[in-house]
Each structure stands twice: as structure tokens, then as C-alpha cells.
Amino acid sequence: MFAKLYELLAPEQIEINADMKEHTTFNIGGPADILVLPTCITELNRILDFCREKRMPYVLLGQGSNVLVRDKGIRGMVIKLGNALKQFSISGEEIYAEAGISLSQLAREAAEHGLSGLEFAEGIPGSLGGAVAMNAGAYQGEMKDVVYQVIALDEAGNYKLFSKEQSQFGYRRSIYQNGDYIIVAVRLHLKPGQPEEILSTMQDLARQRQEKQPLEYPSAGSTFRRPPGYYVGPIIEELGLKGFSIGGAQVSSKHAGFIINKGQATAQDVIDLIRYIQEMVREKYGLVLEPEIKILGEE
Numbered sequence: 001m002f003a004k005l006y007e008l009l010a011p012e013q014i015e016i017n018a019d020m021k022e023h024t025t026f027n028i029g030g031p032a033d034i035l036v037l038p039t040c041i042t043e044l045n046r047i048l049d050f051c052r053e054k055r056m057p058y059v060l061l062g063q064g065s066n067v068l069v070r071d072k073g074i075r076g077m078v079i080k081l082g083n084a085l086k087q088f089s090i091s092g093e094e095i096y097a098e099a100g101i102s103l104s105q106l107a108r109e110a111a112e113h114g115l116s117g118l119e120f121a122e123g124i125p126g127s128l129g130g131a132v133a134m135n136a137g138a139y140q141g142e143m144k145d146v147v148y149q150v151i152a153l154d155e156a157g158n159y160k161l162f163s164k165e166q167s168q169f170g171y172r173r174s175i176y177q178n179g180d181y182i183i184v185a186v187r188l189h190l191k192p193g194q195p196e197e198i199l200s201t202m203q204d205l206a207r208q209r210q211e212k213q214p215l216e217y218p219s220a221g222s223t224f225r226r227p228p229g230y231y232v233g234p235i236i237e238e239l240g241l242k243g244f245s246i247g248g249a250q251v252s253s254k255h256a257g258f259i260i261n262k263g264q265a266t267a268q269d270v271i272d273l274i275r276y277i278q279e280m281v282r283e284k285y286g287l288v289l290e291p292e293i294k295i296l297g298e299e
């Protein structure tokens with residue numbers, strides 16, 4: 001079944017029964033049948049041809065920093081861009097960057113070139129493609145403020161160009177989350193600024209993250225989407241759930257909006273904890289908390 005893949009990619013780019021603990025920042029998850037690591041867009045296209053030919057379902061990952069993979073793992077293929085596809089160029093106030101570049105690296109490159117607008121991205125783990133798909137944001141900034149064009153492949157391997165409007169960005173939402181498109185590159189438009197000022201703002205934000213977020217434990221960032229008019233952390237804290245655990249999954253005692261992996265958490269531990277919190281919040285506040293993290297794999 002997979003033999004043809006070895007003609008398309010080098011052996012080190014293919015993992016059979018890939019342990020998803022090693023491919024997600026939560027360090028949780030059962031095996032994916034096969035995981036591939038393309039290094040360029042041509043390889044990505046070949047992989048998509050293979051999936052079409054073999055009718056193999058696939059899931060696309062950037063750096064796996066916003067996902068929880070279930071304990072039974074993922075049937076079919078995981079295509080992980082990781083930190084490949086990371087070419088970029090800067091011309092005036094415009095950046096063209098491939099989707100695999102780390103968002104933090106891109107933010108720092110922009111700062112060093114005197115371009116302002118990506119300061120908020122300092123410390124958001126993950127790839128540019130994942131950040132655009134999630135419309136990632138923090139500290140009053142989000143990707144939709146700086147993205148103006150997205151270059152993606154559809155399932156048939158055709159290139160598609162999307163404007164910001166066509167991307168339908170909303171709070172942690174975009175059209176790229178339903179798996180119909182793979183973002184391969186992005187055009188961003190930033191504003192001129194002073195490198196020292198931009199870098200100093202970024203250092204400040206990094207410090208705030210260090211102080212407030214449980215960066216010393218594996219997690220996938222904020223577990224839940226923010227319901228309009230509320231902050232999730234304080235709601236969960238008021239319920240006395242800070243530090244509450246199920247198995248190895250714990251509501252962080254540093255920031256109640258994060259569920260952390262204390263070491264040996266299973267995906268089921270995290271899912272049970274999510275359900276428990278949702279139930280408590282519904283009872284006490286009548287609010288429905290929706291997970292922000294993407295839960296993937298076989299139920």
C-alpha cells in the first residue's frame with residue numbers, strides 16, 4: 001500500500017505507525033497509520049496525488065500546537081508541514097512566506113526588517129499556515145489584521161488564491177479549518193516601524209506569556225473558545241477548578257484556561273476533563289463552552 005510513497009519521498013520523510021505524542025505539543029495521542037513530512041510544495045503535490053489515487057484520507061498539520069489526537073490514533077495519513085516549506089521574502093511592506101515557517105520566526109524577521117503588525121504573534125507556537133487557518137491571535141492582534149492573500153491547494157491539487165474577505169476570518173475561524181484546502185503560502189501586509197520598538201514590544205509580550213501561561217507543561221494553548229462577553233480562565237477559576245485533574249490532565253493552576261499534560265495524560269483524560277468543565281460551566285453560568293483545540297482521530 002505504502003510502497004509507492006518510498007519512490008516519492010526519502011525514507012526519513014515517512015513514518016509508519018507514527019507516535020502522535022511526538023508530533024503534537026500536547027505530547028498526547030495514539031499512532032497515525034502513516035505520517036509524511038514533505039519538504040517542498042512539489043512533494044506535497046505528489047503526496048496529494050498518492051492520497052487521491054489510493055483514496056486515502058489525510059489530515060494536515062502544521063506543528064500540531066492546537067490539536068488533541070485521540071488515543072486510538074489517526075486512520076490514514078497525517079501530512080505534517082512542521083517547519084519545512086519555510087521560504088520567505090520581504091519587499092517593502094509586503095511579506096510572502098511559505099506556510100511551514102514558524103510564526104514566531106516570521107514575526108522576528110518582520111521586526112528586524114522594521115515591519116510592525118506581527119508583534120502579537122511572539123510566543124504563539126506553530127506554523128504560519130496553522131496560524132492563518134486558526135486566525136490565531138493574542139493581545140488585541142490576529143492574523144486577519146495582516147493577511148491579505150492566501151495561496152492554497154484544493155483536494156485535486158489545483159492552486160487557489162483567496163483574498164482576506166474570501167478567507168472569511170472570524171474569531172479563531174476561517175474557511176481553511178474544514179480540510180478542503182491546504183495553505184501553501186501567504187502574503188502579509190505590515191506597516192513600517194522602528195525595529196527596536198517592535199522588538200521591545202515583542203519581548204514585553206513574551207514576558208507576559210512566561211508569567212501567565214504554563215509554558216513549562218505540554219498543552220495545546222487555550223482549551224476553549226471565548227464565549228462573547230466572558231473570559232474563560234476566570235470562569236473556570238471561580239468554579240474552584242484550578243489545579244483540578246482527571247488522570248494526567250489538569251486545569252493549570254497558573255492559568256485556568258489551559259489544560260496541561262502533567263506527564264502521562266491520555267486523550268481520554270483530556271476529553272473527560274473538557275466535558276466535566278463544560279458541564280460545570282453550563283450548570284453554573286448557562287454558558288456553552290466550545291473547545292478551541294481540534295480533536296482528531298478515531299473515536
Ligand SMILES: Cc1cc2nc3c(=O)[nH]c(=O)nc-3n(C[C@H](O)[C@H](O)[C@H](O)COP(=O)(O)OP(=O)(O)OC[C@H]3O[C@@H](n4cnc5c(N)ncnc54)[C@H](O)[C@@H]3O)c2cc1C
Pocket residue numbers: 025059060061062063064065066067081099123124125126127128129130131132133134135136137138176177181182183184213215219220221222294
Ligand atoms: C503554549 C501555547 C500557547 C498558545 N497561544 C496561543 C495564542 O496566544 N493565540 C492563539 O490563537 N493560539 C495559541 N496557541 C494555539 C496554537 O499555537 C495556534 O492555533 C497555532 O496557530 C496553530 O498552528 P499549528 O501550525 O501548530 O497548527 P496545527 O495545530 O498543526 O493545526 C491546527 C489546525 O489548522 C489546520 N492547518 C494547519 N496548517 C494548515 C495549512 N497549512 N493549511 C490548512 N490548514 C492548516 C489543521 O488542519 C488544524 O485544523 C497556543 C498553543 C500553545 C501550545
